[in-house]
Amino acid sequence: MKKYVNKILIVALILLGILIIFTLVFPKDKFSSTSFENKDRGILKKLYNGDSVIQTFYSDNNYNAIGIAFANYGEFLEKGQIEITIETINHKNIRDYKIDVFNIIDNDIYYINYNFKKNEQYKLVLNIKNNIYPLTIYTTDAKIKNAELKVNDKIKKSNLFLSFMYRDKDYFNIWYYLFFMAIICLYLCLNRGEEK
Amino acid sequence: MKNNKYFIIITVFISLFLSFFIELFVFNHKVINYNRKYNAEIIATKDIKKIKNGYKTTSEESYIKIKIENQYVHKLQFNYDFEKDINWNIEYIDGDKNIQNIDLISSNLINKAIKKLDINSSNIKIKFHNKNIIIKNIEINNKIQWNILRIFVLTILLTLLMILIKYKIYFITNLSRTFFIISIICGSLFIFVSPKCVYNSWDDQIHLKNSYAFTKSDSIGHSKSFSIVLLQNKITNSSFQTTEEIIELYDQLNKIDHNTSMKIQINNYSPKYNRIVYIPFYIGMRLGKLLNLDFIICLIFGKLLNLLVYSLIIFFAIKYNKTTEKFIFVIGLLISNIFLATNFSYDSTITAAILLSIASFISMLESKKINKKDILVFTLSIIWASLPKAIYCPLLLLILFLPNEKFASKKNAISVKLWILIITLLLLSTFVLPMIIGGVGGDIRGGNTNASEQLHYIIHKPFSYIKLLIKFYISNGFNLFLGPNTLCGVAYTQIYINIFQNFIYMVSLIFCLYVIFSSNLNTKIISKKIKGLFSILYIVISLLISTAMYLSFTEVYSNSIQGVQARYFLPILLLLFLILTPVSNNNKQNKKNNEFLIIIISYMLLAILISLFMYYGRGV
Numbered sequence: 001m002k003k004y005v006n007k008i009l010i011v012a013l014i015l016l017g018i019l020i021i022f023t024l025v026f027p028k029d030k031f032s033s034t035s036f037e038n039k040d041r042g043i044l045k046k047l048y049n050g051d052s053v054i055q056t057f058y059s060d061n062n063y064n065a066i067g068i069a070f071a072n073y074g075e076f077l078e079k080g081q082i083e084i085t086i087e088t089i090n091h092k093n094i095r096d097y098k099i100d101v102f103n104i105i106d107n108d109i110y111y112i113n114y115n116f117k118k119n120e121q122y123k124l125v126l127n128i129k130n131n132i133y134p135l136t137i138y139t140t141d142a143k144i145k146n147a148e149l150k151v152n153d154k155i156k157k158s159n160l161f162l163s164f165m166y167r168d169k170d171y172f173n174i175w176y177y178l179f180f181m182a183i184i185c186l187y188l189c190l191n192r193g194e195e196k
Numbered sequence: 197m198k199n200n201k202y203f204i205i206i207t208v209f210i211s212l213f214l215s216f217f218i219e220l221f222v223f224n225h226k227v228i229n230y231n232r233k234y235n236a237e238i239i240a241t242k243d244i245k246k247i248k249n250g251y252k253t254t255s256e257e258s259y260i261k262i263k264i265e266n267q268y269v270h271k272l273q274f275n276y277d278f279e280k281d282i283n284w285n286i287e288y289i290d291g292d293k294n295i296q297n298i299d300l301i302s303s304n305l306i307n308k309a310i311k312k313l314d315i316n317s318s319n320i321k322i323k324f325h326n327k328n329i330i331i332k333n334i335e336i337n338n339k340i341q342w343n344i345l346r347i348f349v350l351t352i353l354l355t356l357l358m359i360l361i362k363y364k365i366y367f368i369t370n371l372s373r374t375f376f377i378i379s380i381i382c383g384s385l386f387i388f389v390s391p392k393c394v395y396n397s398w399d400d401q402i403h404l405k406n407s408y409a410f411t412k413s414d415s416i417g418h419s420k421s422f423s424i425v426l427l428q429n430k431i432t433n434s435s436f437q438t439t440e441e442i443i444e445l446y447d448q449l450n451k452i453d454h455n456t457s458m459k460i461q462i463n464n465y466s467p468k469y470n471r472i473v474y475i476p477f478y479i480g481m482r483l484g485k486l487l488n489l490d491f492i493i494c495l496i497f498g499k500l501l502n503l504l505v506y507s508l509i510i511f512f513a514i515k516y517n518k519t520t521e522k523f524i525f526v527i528g529l530l531i532s533n534i535f536l537a538t539n540f541s542y543d544s545t546i547t548a549a550i551l552l553s554i555a556s557f558i559s560m561l562e563s564k565k566i567n568k569k570d571i572l573v574f575t576l577s578i579i580w581a582s583l584p585k586a587i588y589c590p591l592l593l594l595i596l597f598l599p600n601e602k603f604a605s606k607k608n609a610i611s612v613k614l615w616i617l618i619i620t621l622l623l624l625s626t627f628v629l630p631m632i633i634g635g636v637g638g639d640i641r642g643g644n645t646n647a648s649e650q651l652h653y654i655i656h657k658p659f660s661y662i663k664l665l666i667k668f669y670i671s672n673g674f675n676l677f678l679g680p681n682t683l684c685g686v687a688y689t690q691i692y693i694n695i696f697q698n699f700i701y702m703v704s705l706i707f708c709l710y711v712i713f714s715s716n717l718n719t720k721i722i723s724k725k726i727k728g729l730f731s732i733l734y735i736v737i738s739l740l741i742s743t744a745m746y747l748s749f750t751e752v753y754s755n756s757i758q759g760v761q762a763r764y765f766l767p768i769l770l771l772l773f774l775i776l777t778p779v780s781n782n783n784k785q786n787k788k789n790n791e792f793l794i795i796i797i798s799y800m801l802l803a804i805l806i807s808l809f810m811y812y813g814r815g816v
Contacts, residue, residue: 076305076424102420105460106427132279175629176469179622186575186615190568193604193612 006191009184016177016184023173030170033067035163037142042158043071044151046134049080051152053126053137055160056089058146059116066116066124067109067163069138077101080131086114089121101131109163116164121146124160137161203362204355211354215347223346223811226314227270230338236262236272238334239319250275250332259287259323262334267318271337271438273310277330280304281435284324288317303435305424306444310337311437343439346810349385353803356381360799368791372514375525378795379507379534382802387499387538389809390689392446392492393425395432397539397687398761401425404540407477407498415461421453421491423460432688442814446492453491469626470584473542476502499538502545506537509548509577516555516573519562519717522794523773524551526711529798531684531704531805532766539687543763546581550588550767553577554774557594561721566602571595575616581767582623587740588767589623590733592616597729627744647747654743665742668757676738677772678705681762686805692813693805700801707797712776714790719779727779730771737768 044053066086080101087094097112104110116122128135139149139158149156220228240261243254251260276282286298302309313320322334356378360367367374394401405426409416424430436442480501484494510528514521527533528551537544556574560566575592582589595616603609654661669676676682683704686693693700741764742757749759 072427074427074430076420076427076430078420102423102458103460105423108461111461172629175622175625179619182615182619182622183575183579186612186619187572189608189611189615190571193608194568196604196608 006188009188013181013184016181020174020177023171023177027169027171028173029167030172031064031165032168033163033165034061035067036140036144036147036159036161038161039140039142040158041161042139042141043136044139044156044160045136046073047128047131047136048134049128049130051128053160054150055124055162056146056148057122057124057144057159057162059118059120059122059164060145061116061164061166062118063114063116063164063166065111065113065165067111067165068124068126069107069109069161069163070104070135071138072101072104072106072133072135074106075133077104077131077133077135080133080135081129083127083129084112085123085125086112087123089123101135104135111163111165124162204359207355207358207362208351211351211358212347214354215350216342218350219342219347220340223343224340227338227340230266230268230270231340232265233335233337233339234265236334236336239263240321247330250330253324253327253329253331256325256327257323258327258329259321260331260334261319261321262336263319264317264336266338267316268338269313269315269317269320269336271310271312271440272320272322272334273308273337273440274334275308275332276302277307277332278304278326278328280326282324282326282329284309284322284326286311286313286315286320286322288315288320291316300437301435303430303445305430305435306441306448308441308444310440310444345388349389349806349810352381352385353806357799357803360795364792364795367795371521371525371791371795372511374795375514375528376507376511378529378799378802379510379537380503382529382799382806383503383507383534383538384500385806386534386802386809387496387503389806389813390538391432391442391814392495393431394540395428396689397536397541398763400540401428403474403477403542404495404498406471407474407481407540410471410474410478415459418458418460419453419491420458421449423458424449424452425495436814439814450490450492472580473545473584476505476545477540499540502540503537506533506544506548509545509552513548513552513555516552517559517562519558519721520551520555520770520774522711522715522791523770523777524555526708526794526798527551527766527769527773529802530766530769531686531700531801532682532763534802534805535686535689536763536766542584543766546585546588547767547769549577549581550591551770553581553591554770558721558774560598560602561726563602565604566598571612575619579619579623583626585764586623586626587737587744587764589620590736590740592620592623594729594733597726649752650747650750653753654746661746664746664755664757665739668742668760669738672760676760676762676765677769678708679762682765682769683708684801684805685762689809689813693808695812696804696808700804703797704801707801708773711794712773713778715777717774717777717779719781722774722777722779727775730775734768734771734775738765741765 047053078101082099082101082104084097084099085094086097093115095114099110099112126137138161139156140161141158144159147159149159238260241251241259243258244260245252245254272286281304282302284300284302286300288296290296296315298313300309300311324331360374390396394404408418408422431445436445477498480498481494483501484497489497510524514524514528528548533544533547536547553574556570556577560570560574563570574595578589578591582592593616596613598609600606600609603612680697680701684693684697684700690697742760745759746754746757750757
């Protein structure tokens with residue numbers, strides 16, 4: 001029985017080795033994120049129905065999604081929407097979104113899919129609609145390249161704390177394969193010791 | 197056998213009787229002389245409009261004045277309807293003819309205000325600060341209320357105490373089973389008397405979210421109940437002052453749980469290896485869903501399954517090795533550990549796994565030849581503990597210090613040690629890999645933190661950092677290693693035991709020191725070298741804990757370390773016990789004659805905790 005177990009484990013080792021090579025050659029995609037520098041984190045004023053927030057910023061990479069850090073003062077926001085528009089600074093690639101506020105988690109980042117191009121300037125517009133309870137968005141005082149924030153057409157010193165998702169190659173499975181290989185090798189050593 | 201049955205039956209009846217007695221004369225003593233509930237007689241109003249079956253406020257300074265019979269109000273209750281939380285207050289004239297005010301909030305999640313007042317006055321004015329609130333059924337409740345759950349809990353606690361005393365020989369000789377029984381019973385009772393949701397334990401709302409989304413990476417469908425439970429202000433504020441209000445909240449959460457059309461983003465694309473510790477919570481909650489149980493019951497199921505896993509691991513850890521059984525028993529039943537095991541926290545299973553690993557290591561020290569089972573138990577337990585928190589993986593290096601003679605051959609010893617070293621390095625790499633390969637999310641809780649800048653500071657100014665570490669451990673070391681939060685920490689529910697916390701802590705500390713110094717270890721097994729090794733490991737892990745927090749949770753170049761919590765030192769508490777325990781040359785094992793004392797004190801501390809939660813808390 002032990003011999004069979006050992007043989008199965010050796011086969012598993014070979015398979016894991018093949019998987020490592022396969023992952024190196026054909027890695028899957030995964031998402032990673034980056035964000036604006038978090039300096040002296042703050043929040044905007046309470047945002048109610050009719051308030052608008054405009055953030056312009058420079059995209060330094062080909063991002064696939066943008067994340068906005070919302071907070072809702074610990075209330076359950078049952079009613080309300082946020083209408084979002086993302087476009088380039090010269091009004092191209094305009095995309096509109098509508099988020100129901102009950103899908104927003106307090107103090108968490110909400111991501112919206114949009115394909116940003118490297119070295120382009122973009123404009124993010126948020127319009128708050130029909131909410132009873134206020135919500136707000138986190139900001140940062142860090143210096144952000146080509147970024148400007150306006151709340152109800154008034155320019156603010158800080159900028160929205162934005163996060164961006166991008167596709168990356170996922171090699172992490174190699175760690176799992178190496179880990180299992182190490183455990184199998186340990187087990188085989190222990191079996192050999194027992195046989196002796 | 198028959199005598200045992202009769203004893204248990206009689207014990208249950210006696211306990212039940214005593215529980216009823218306590219319920220009446222302790223929890224209802226204020227209303228024994230009144231025992232009546234009645235509709236309040238309204239004697240004056242301002243800006244109140246009478247509507248069908250009730251009243252409506254017409255301004256932000258409306259009030260209703262009611263007459264109080266017998267000049268005593270235990271509880272005031274009324275039904276209300278409003279789209280937001282309502283702010284209101286009670287004004288009355290006390291015995292010294294002074295005007296007193298009590299400010300209150302009632303949540304819009306429930307429609308019933310039931311506030312415990314315990315005031316003596318001939319009338320009270322209920323003032324509302326919102327317009328258009330509909331109020332109905334204002335009642336004064338001075339009735340005796342039999343809390344069935346409380347009676348049940350008290351009965352179980354008293355019965356178990358009597359059984360422990362009666363069958364003490366059995367419990368002394370089966371310490372692992374004794375632990376399991378006490379842990380499961382007291383842990384379950386603790387879950388029943390504690391607030392059922394989150395914001396009880398450190399970061400439990402995060403662990404709940406992670407458990408719920410165990411298999412998902414991008415988003416999860418969820419119900420309104422789930423969203424509400426994650427909102428701290430909604431669940432933990434003083435809107436829910438009484439047990440009745442809490443129960444109303446739970447009923448409401450159960451009712452609105454049916455619709456799972458909401459979707460929240462998880463965006464957790466980081467490696468999944470650190471999610472394995474959520475398995476018990478996930479399975480517990482899924483089991484509850486499968487059985488079509490209420491939302492709150494599903495949360496309880498998650499906690500119960502975590503408690504079960506924790507108790508089972510420690511059961512095996514106690515059974516594993518005679519030398520450490522008493523220590524593991526005591527540590528396993530510490531209030532902090534039972535608290536963590538009964539909340540959404542993975543610290544408890546990490547602690548249990550490490551206790552098991554140390555027990556297996558001691559077993560290896562005691563054996564002439566180590567067997568495969570010992571090494572596998574040792575390795576796999578530390579892996580379980582290290583995957584979510586890599587700081588504990590240096591414990592694997594203990595294997596390197598086992599003499600080669602204990603292995604099948606020198607060559608075998610070297611190969612086993614080499615593979616353990618490789619596994620340790622792979623686990624340690626999980627510290628840096630997330631930074632290299634990136635993850636998604638971003639933690640907006642932190643302030644001006646920057647791990648790479650902090651690391652740069654440590655590398656370029658190592659002496660400043662060492663000085664900072666020494667200063668940190670001189671001021672905080674004892675509190676972290678053997679302080680109140682280590683031995684009897686109950687996080688945000690501390691308010692329920694505030695009055696007695698110092699007493700509970702002193703008893704726990706003296707008890708732990710007694711267990712340590714009344715024990716004796718065989719110097720042939722726990723030699724000076726092994727003690728030295730344990731000491732070095734304890735220091736290394738402590739430094740890793742503080743450095744990890746300095747990198748990730750402390751502002752750059754800060755001269756103090758933020759975020760280091762006592763619960764991070766719980767898993768290595770057994771190492772501290774072994775370091776401090778006296779050793780002797782002869783083969784004298786741990787004294788047997790104090791085991792009953794250890795059982796009773798461990799049990800009584802938990803019973804006191806449960807009783808305090810019943811008296812001061814809002815879970816029952």
